[in-house]
Amino acid sequence: MSDERTLDLLETKIEELKQLNAMDGIDLSGEITKLEKKLVELRRKLYSNLSDWERVKIARNPKRPYALDYIKLMFDGFYEIHGDRMIGDDRALLTGLAQLDGRTVMLVAQQKGRTTEENKERYFGMTRPQGYRKAVRAMKLAERFSFPVVTLIDTPGAYPGVESEASNIGGAIAESLLAMSQLRTPIVSVVIGEGGSGGALAIGLADRVLMLENAVYSVITPEGAAAILWKEKDRSQEAAAALQLTAEHLLQLGLIDGVIPEPLGGAHKDFAMTVAALKPSVVGLLDELRSLGIDELLDARFRRYRAVGSFRELGTSHEASSSDEKVSSENEADAAIISNDSPDA
Amino acid sequence: MSIFKDKQYLRVNVDKAPDDSLWMKCKACGELVFKRRVRENSNICPSCGEYFFLTVEERIEMLVDADSFDNISKSIEADDPLHFVDRTSYQDRIEKAQGLTGLPDAIVVGRATITQSPVVLAVMDFRFIGGSMGSVMGEQICHGMETAIEDRCPFILVSSSGGARLQEGLFSLLQMAKTAAVRAKLAEAGLPFISIMTYPTSGGVQASIASLGDIIIAERGAMIGFAGRRVIQFTIAQELPADYQTDAFAFEHGAIDRVVQRANMREELSSLLGFFVEVA
Numbered sequence: 001m002s003d004e005r006t007l008d009l010l011e012t013k014i015e016e017l018k019q020l021n022a023m024d025g026i027d028l029s030g031e032i033t034k035l036e037k038k039l040v041e042l043r044r045k046l047y048s049n050l051s052d053w054e055r056v057k058i059a060r061n062p063k064r065p066y067a068l069d070y071i072k073l074m075f076d077g078f079y080e081i082h083g084d085r086m087i088g089d090d091r092a093l094l095t096g097l098a099q100l101d102g103r104t105v106m107l108v109a110q111q112k113g114r115t116t117e118e119n120k121e122r123y124f125g126m127t128r129p130q131g132y133r134k135a136v137r138a139m140k141l142a143e144r145f146s147f148p149v150v151t152l153i154d155t156p157g158a159y160p161g162v163e164s165e166a167s168n169i170g171g172a173i174a175e176s177l178l179a180m181s182q183l184r185t186p187i188v189s190v191v192i193g194e195g196g197s198g199g200a201l202a203i204g205l206a207d208r209v210l211m212l213e214n215a216v217y218s219v220i221t222p223e224g225a226a227a228i229l230w231k232e233k234d235r236s237q238e239a240a241a242a243l244q245l246t247a248e249h250l251l252q253l254g255l256i257d258g259v260i261p262e263p264l265g266g267a268h269k270d271f272a273m274t275v276a277a278l279k280p281s282v283v284g285l286l287d288e289l290r291s292l293g294i295d296e297l298l299d300a301r302f303r304r305y306r307a308v309g310s311f312r313e314l315g316t317s318h319e320a321s322s323s324d325e326k327v328s329s330e331n332e333a334d335a336a337i338i339s340n341d342s343p344d345a
Numbered sequence: 346m347s348i349f350k351d352k353q354y355l356r357v358n359v360d361k362a363p364d365d366s367l368w369m370k371c372k373a374c375g376e377l378v379f380k381r382r383v384r385e386n387s388n389i390c391p392s393c394g395e396y397f398f399l400t401v402e403e404r405i406e407m408l409v410d411a412d413s414f415d416n417i418s419k420s421i422e423a424d425d426p427l428h429f430v431d432r433t434s435y436q437d438r439i440e441k442a443q444g445l446t447g448l449p450d451a452i453v454v455g456r457a458t459i460t461q462s463p464v465v466l467a468v469m470d471f472r473f474i475g476g477s478m479g480s481v482m483g484e485q486i487c488h489g490m491e492t493a494i495e496d497r498c499p500f501i502l503v504s505s506s507g508g509a510r511l512q513e514g515l516f517s518l519l520q521m522a523k524t525a526a527v528r529a530k531l532a533e534a535g536l537p538f539i540s541i542m543t544y545p546t547s548g549g550v551q552a553s554i555a556s557l558g559d560i561i562i563a564e565r566g567a568m569i570g571f572a573g574r575r576v577i578q579f580t581i582a583q584e585l586p587a588d589y590q591t592d593a594f595a596f597e598h599g600a601i602d603r604v605v606q607r608a609n610m611r612e613e614l615s616s617l618l619g620f621f622v623e624v625a
């Protein structure tokens with residue numbers, strides 16, 4: 001029996017005992033306390049040392065809170081606005097006005113589905129061109145009234161189908177990046193689950209970027225990287241580690257601003273606790289950003305993105321650390337097609 | 346790395362090809378064609394019209410006034426921030442690609458003139474890890490745009506890229522944001538940006554800087570699109586039309602302004618730049 005399964009059984013058992021305890025007036029509290037202690041220990045053992053790949057799985061767990069859950073628990077009075085005014089309304093990306101801690105914000109949030117029916121409507125959380133164009137429309141609306149923008153990122157990637165290409169999905173993503181780089185109002189982005197490549201970044205060019213502890217953010221899925229670079233799909237675990245796609249790694253690399261702790265086992269174990277950790281951070285960041293003059297804000301945003309990258313002076317410090325690895329000409333050919341066929345890399 | 350120590354890494358090395366045979370076999374039609382005739386024909390198969398890749402040097406030579414190109418690329422190279430190793434190390438891939446191309450990375454930026462009009466021109470080289478955009482390419486593109494702002498002249502980017510460089514992880518992805526942010530400055534300065542899409546312009550390059558041109562011109566035979574065929578079949582198993590992501594498809598759906606034959610590209614740029622003379 002796997003540890004996960006033991007954990008589930010233990011949780012069920014405690015639940016049963018609690019019900020019995022309440023019903024019959026029999027005092028089972030000693031037993032319950034004992035089991036709860038065991039549960040906490042097991043969880044700690046199981047979750048304190050998660051591999052990067054395990055975090056990928058948690059980030060994709062359909063029980064995890066989705067955008068609509070945050071909208072319900074963290075914001076008040078969501079007033080959704082629909083449609084890109086051109087093609088239609090993308091249900092995988094929601095936009096609308098809401099109150100956060102008593103102040104109006106514009107929400108731009110990617111929404112996955114849980115059931116087959118929902119996933120059909122939401123395209124498995126994959127945003128289409130009309131979604132990105134709706135996002136730009138909503139953000140420009142926010143700019144006109146100086147409402148800050150909060151984006152919630154959760155997508156496997158932009159929708160790659162023929163209809164997407166026919167509506168210039170690449171151009172829609174590019175235009176969103178351009179618009180966000182110039183938007184004259186504060187932007188805070190939170191990766192709540194899967195940050196899938198360009199489809200995620202398209203609503204992620206922000207003044208501050210947060211990630212939930214078990215969220216991931218990557219240029220390509222581990223499966224895609226395994227298929228393209230390793231040529232073996234079952235090397236996804238290795239690829240996940242190599243890509244440094246977890247919140248902790250990305251914080252260390254200086255590419256995000258903060259990590260929001262999740263309840264032990266993941267955000268899906270306790271929505272309220274997750275929201276309680278996230279909300280004050282977002283409110284605090286918005287207060288901080290609002291205190292800056294708008295030109296100062298835009299200037300800081302520009303400098304942030306102008307500076308991103310990692311390179312060195314030509315011909316400096318060169319360790320031949322890995323030059324003993326064999327490289328065949330076949331490898332070169334593989335490398336040459338790296339992203340021509342990679343999921344929205 | 347010694348060969349890159351000085352800044353003279355860009356040599357117009359037409360004869361650098363290791364294969365000195367007179368004939369080549371066209372991959373498209375299978376015909377044996379005379380190499381010199383291919384070269385004289387803008388690197389297009391004289392038999393079937395298939396476009397062959399151009400190196401950076403060939404591309405520059407084909408677009409700008411003779412001897413007008415001044416390489417202003419920043420003296421930088423990839424530094425492997427993730428210490429990425431798949432079946433081979435990123436470091437090795439970089440060295441191989443540098444050896445193959447004589448370039449520090451997949452792009453070269455310079456000042457040049459096109460029929461006497463000054464421009465800043467950036468050209469990608471697909472041979473260098475698929476022309477993929479990592480931190481170096483992002484920086485060079487921004488450097489090119491900033492030089493155009495300083496010089497008050499148009500910026501021209503010739504894309505040939507499979508997309509983001511996977512081995513730099515999120516650093517690569519963020520180059521999309523970086524180039525978009527600097528592109529906004531070029532627009533604020535009122536200077537034109539001409540984006541030329543060649544085979545292939547896809548993934549993270551197509552979904553950022555290449556799609557942000559004031560004017561977007563595709564070279565005939567270009568492949569233009571966001572997600573490759575394999576991804577689509579892998580993700581949603583959709584049937585794809587024969588013209589999927591061709592220049593004709595992009596044109597038909599309004600993603601680009603014009604499609605131009607390779608041999609006519611210099612003339613095309615020359616006449617287009619003529620409209621912007623007063624601006625710059």
Ligand SMILES: [Zn+2]
Nearest residue numbers: 371374390393
């Ligand atoms: Zn041919």
